[in-house]
Amino acid sequence: MNAFFHTLGITDxxxxxxxxxxFLVLPGAxxxxxxxxxxxxxxxxxxASVLGVMLGDAVLMFLAAIGVAALLTANPLVFKGVQYLGAAYLAFLGCKLLFAKKNGGAGTASEIASGGNFTRGFLVxxxxxxxxxxxxxxxxxxxxxxxxxxxxxxxxxxxxISSCTLIYGSLLVLLGNTAAKRLGQNRRIAAFASRAAGIFLIGFGIKLTTN
Known part of the structure; x- marks a missing residue:
């Protein structure tokens, strides 16, 4: 699999x-x-909301891809610098998760109360x-x-990324929101998951800079 995707320009x-x-399993909007x-x-x-979230991600990925492609074409050396900045940014996010006191990701979802489920997922x-x-x-x-x-x-x-989102979102829907809500409201479990993800991101950022 890695060999195939590497022919498309994806390192791993x-x-x-x-x-x-x-990133998906972290409780968020x-x-x-x-x-x-x-x-x-x-x-x-x-x-419907899962599809809305996926479309929103697709729009953001398209906008980001335009900027990244422009950097890659204009100056490969600058692009290399962006790679290191990206690794540092992941480590920064990891530190925020590791030392965060609580998660406030639910706010955005509750603020968008109007519109259909697809629209809500897209706008969130x-x-x-x-x-x-x-x-x-x-x-x-x-x-x-x-x-x-x-x-x-x-x-x-x-x-x-979209395939991962579809699988994760489908599991959220199929496994039942009652159990998932209880899991999300358990502060100890949520805090442990957040810190574990923080450690992963910090290590991942360090690993990328040493490759």
């Missing part, structure tokens, strides 16, 4: 999947939105101003400039 597909999964829609509107509402994703910055830092970490294939590389990365 398994690391990309692992990092994406870590998208997770709470999917749980809320599933709880109020059942399976149909839950899956778009109103997060940090998302595009995250993708700008995330994409360069997995691109090999030597075999980069332009739009095809970004499409492959987007497909991997």
């Amino acid at each position: 597909a398994w690391q990309l999947i692992a990092a994406t999964v870590v 998208g997770t709470f939105c999917i749980l809320t829609c599933a709880g109020k509107a059942g399976l149909r509402g839950g899956f 994703t778009l109103v997060n101003p940090k998302s595009i910055i995250f993708y700008m830092a995330f994409f360069p970490l997995f691109i090999d400039p030597a075999v980069h294939r332009g739009s095809l590389t970004f499409l492959a990365m987007g497909a991997i």
Whole structure:
């Protein structure tokens, strides 16, 4: 699998999947939105919100890809510097998670109360101003400039991330929002998950800078 995706310009597909999964399982606006829609509107509402979240992510990934592609084309040396900045940004996010006192990710989901479930999922994703910055830092970490294939590389990365989102979102809907809500409200479990993800991101950022 890695060999195939490397021909598309992706350095390590398994690391990309692992990092994406870590970000997905952290309680955030998208997770709470999917749980809320599933709880109020059942399976149909839950899956509609999942598709909305995926479309919002696709828009943000497209905007980030334009910026990253421009850097890669204009100056490969600058792009290399962006890769190191991206690794540092992941380590910074890891430190924030490691030392965070509490999670406030549910606020955005509850603030968007109008519109259909699909619209809610879409808007909840778009109103997060940090998302595009995250993708700008995330994409360069997995691109090999030597075999980069332009739009095809970004499409492959987007497909991997969207597939992970679809699987995770579907599990949230199918496993039932009651158990998931209880898990999210357990502060000890949430705090442990947040710190574990923080340690992973810090180590991941360090590993990328030493490759």
